[in-house]
Amino acid sequence: MCFDLHCHFLLNYSSNPVCCHHIRKMEKEYVHSFLAFLIVSFFMRPNILAGGDSLLSTFCEEKFKNYTLNSPFENNLKLLLESWSASASSWATGFNNTFVGEGRDRVYGQALCRGDVNSTVCQICIENASQKILKQCKSEAAIIWFDLCQVRYSFQNFSSMMVYTGKYPDQKRVEMNKKVSNPVHFVQVLTYLMNYISNVTAFDPSTRMFATGEIKFSRKKTIYGLVQCTGDMAQQDCYNCLNSALKELQECCSSLEGGYVVSRNCNVRFHLDRFYYGSGLMLTYPTSNEAKWKIWMVVIVSCIPLSVLAVIVGFWASYHGRKKRTEIDDERSQNELIHELSRPTGVDITEEGELISSEELPFMNLSTLMAATDNFSDSNKLGIGGFGTVYKGVLPDGKTVAIKRLSRKSWQGLEEFKNEIIVIAKLQHRNLVKLLGCAIEGQEKLLVYEFMPNRSLDLFIFDSKKQSQLEWKTCYDIIVGIARGLLYLHEDSRLKIIHRDLKPNNVLLDHEMVAKISDFGMARIFGEDQNTANTKRVVGTYGYMAPEYAMEGLFSVKSDVYSFGVILLEIISGRKNSGFHLTGQAPTLLVYAWKLWNEGKEMEFVDPLLMESCMITQILKCMHIGLLCVQEDPADRPTISMVVVLLGKESIPLPKPKQPALSVGRVIQIDRFPISNIYPSVNDLTVSVPSPR
Structure with a gap:
């Protein structure tokens, strides 16, 4: 086929190509395909050279033992990356999620192209990225970001690792540094x-997790935005990822003419020049300066007192300003905490003048804990709660431990993690569970505890088969052990600690049935002269919260005493306080105990299985102490030090108890992360029973 010079020029460079006499003779279908090829060549290829091959960032995780030259893992990685060099048609969706190999040598791979490029451009970018990541990273997991695509591989399954870890690549473009x-x-x-197109991306299936948009910033300037999630994400996960990325984008680049944030599962970008192909959503900002002026005119004409308006506007600005500052401060504190805790040599955390260092709390490698739990296998799962899952693990030295893996989707999990380190790392007592160490890598936060082979108290006192294993002497020792653990927290430790979530699930039993209090994620540290505190966010478990805490948010050492009293009565009766109203005998177990006490029928309250081995006077005394602990007025309840004295001496007369609270109301354990199912508390450090508010 031949072309004259004029025709060749028109076909390759004119916005309105004109066919010469050679082309007119061709078949119509051939012309269309040939023109399409020329258009792609003209419009797309230069951008590949200019931007598609532009490397944004690379992240290589640390090398692990099984990754050596020509190892099965490396060979599987090469096979996986080479498989992506297939025909361009295989990249029609712009997303691929696959794996190669078996067992510990299996390699999981994921590739994503920007939603505005075709399959040919996508394939070229993926090939370049695959070659680059293979050269730059010799590690167990890595990810590389280009302008038009990203490639990722790991020894772990991505479906269980949808965690936001945003990255702000080095901006080398001069225009992106202009303010x-x-x-x-x-x-x-x-x-x-960005919020608008993020909502569209996450919740409109037709977008295939990608959207672009533009909006006028001024008469002459337009902002262009782009957001994208990987194709394997659920709608809400995509939205959460984009929301986190947009917060970082605002923090790093909101005063600049352009910027972007990339992560494993989502990316966001904006610029004052169009940087994507095709057209995006055309948006209009709902409020303009002219509209504001019209509002003021209406206000003036309507004669609304300016003083009233000023008060309203001032209140609104103050409220939202405080809210925004709080959100920014929380986000910064969370990021700072992760970076601080991620130091391998140890950390210093200031909390009421107290410091935690690596000497007090050993830091462990994530890979060690993964191996100990067989990569967090379900077969090693001990329990699950609002903040994460607990697994049984065996360390390289043969020691069995319990490993709490905090939820990576919960920033509240981060706060619990910090709280647990601050509180329990500095506490050593026979009746407190021992924290052996922690691990922090990326978004993974793990706490390692001594393993409790007899699991938790609730499994014994509420299980008809296991109740028979508890003689009264064992029950009495458990009661005294819990009381002594609380005494240490309230009065004898370096810090004054209020637990706030004491319940049978959080009382663990070692191989000798010694009681150990666990789960300090909700605990609060009090000053030496502080007796009470107030919170707007009530946390705890229905049935064990003191009435003043459940109803008004007031808590103190007497709140823990109330919870102890509930546990004491549950041990004696073998019945749960929560749900007791279903028996028809009384609204709560506490009211039932109070009723029988006043009627002189105390023995009807005692678990028949305990009657065979108990000392009647001792068990009635414990019931009396339990009723003293659950009195409605906190001032009437004894301190835990007095409880320990009363339990230890037979000769001290006990005051007459007053009526307990009829109801403590229903309050959920964690208002943002309710649990849909109640799991058995097997050595569980976090399990709680939620109820709707």
Whole structure:
């Protein structure tokens, strides 16, 4: 086929190509395909050279033992990356999630192309990224980001690792370092644009997890935005990932003319120049300066007192300003905590002047704990709660431990992690569970405890088969052990600790049936002269919370005494306080105990299985102490030190108890992360029973 020079020029460079006499003779279908090829060549290939091969960032995780030259793992990795060099048609969706190999040598791979490029461009970018990541990373897991695609591999399954770990790549483009002239208004318009297209991306299936948009920032300037999630994400997971990325984007780049944040599962980007192919959603910012002026005119004409308006506006600005500052401070504190705790040599955490160092709390490798739990296998799962899952593990030295893997989707899990380290790492007592160490790598946060072979107290006192294994002497020793553990927390330790979630699930039993209090994620540290505190966010478990805490958010050492009293009565009766109203005997177990006490029928309250081995006077005394602990007024309840004295001496007369609270209301354990199922508390350090508020 021949072309004259004029025709060749028109076909390759004109916006309106004109066919010469050679082309007119061709079949119509051939012309269309040939023109399509030329258009792709003209419009797409230069951008591949300019941007598609532009490396944004690379992250290589630390090398692990099984990854050596020509190892099965490396060979599987090469096979996986080579498999992506198939025909361009295999990249029609722009996403691939696969694996190669078996067992410990299996390699999981994931590749994603930007949603605005075709399959040919996608394939070229993936090939370049695969070659680059193989050269740059010799590790167990890695990810590489280009302008038009990203490639990732790991020895772990991605489906269990959808965690946001955002990264702000080094910005080498000069234009992205230019600051905008009106940053306040710019941030408002940018936020509106990015939030809008993020919602579309996450919840509109037709977008295939990708969206672009544009919005006028001023008469002459437009903001262009792009967001994308990997194709394996659920809608809510995508939205959460984008929401986290947008917060970082605002923090790093909101006053600049452009910026982007990349992560494993989602990416966000904006610029004042169009950087994506095709057209995006055309948006209009809902409030303009002219509209504001019209509002003021209406206000003036309507003669609304300016003083009233000023008060309203001032209140609104103050409220939202505090809320925004709180969100930013929380986000920064969370990021700072992760970075601080991630230091391999140890950390210093200041909390009421107290420090935690690596000498007090050993730091362990994530790979060691993964091996100990067989990669967090379900067969090693001991229990699950609002903050994460607990696994049984065996360390390289043969020691059996319990490993709590905090939820990676919960920032509250991070707060619990910090709280647990601050509180329990500095406490050593026979009746407190011992924290052996922790591990922090990326978004993984794990706590390692001594293993309790007899699991938790609730499995004995509420199980008809295991109740027979508990003689009264064992029960009495458990009661005294819990009381002594609380005494240490309240009065004898370096810190004054309020547990706030004491219940049978959080009382663990070692091989000698010694009681150990666990789960300090909700605990609060009090000052030496502090007796009470108030919170707007009530946490705990229905049936064990003191009435003043459940109803008003007031808590103190007497709140823990109330919870202890409930446990004491549950041990004696072998019945749960929560759900007791279903028996028809009384609204709660506490009211039932009070009723029988006043009627002189105390022995009807005692578990028949305990009657065979108990000392009647001792068990009635414990019931009396339990009723003293659950009195409605905190001032009427004894301190835990007095409880220990009463339990230890037979001769001390006991005051007459007053009526317990009829109801403590229903309060959920964690308001943002309710648990849909109740799991058995097997050495469980976090399990709670939630109820709707």
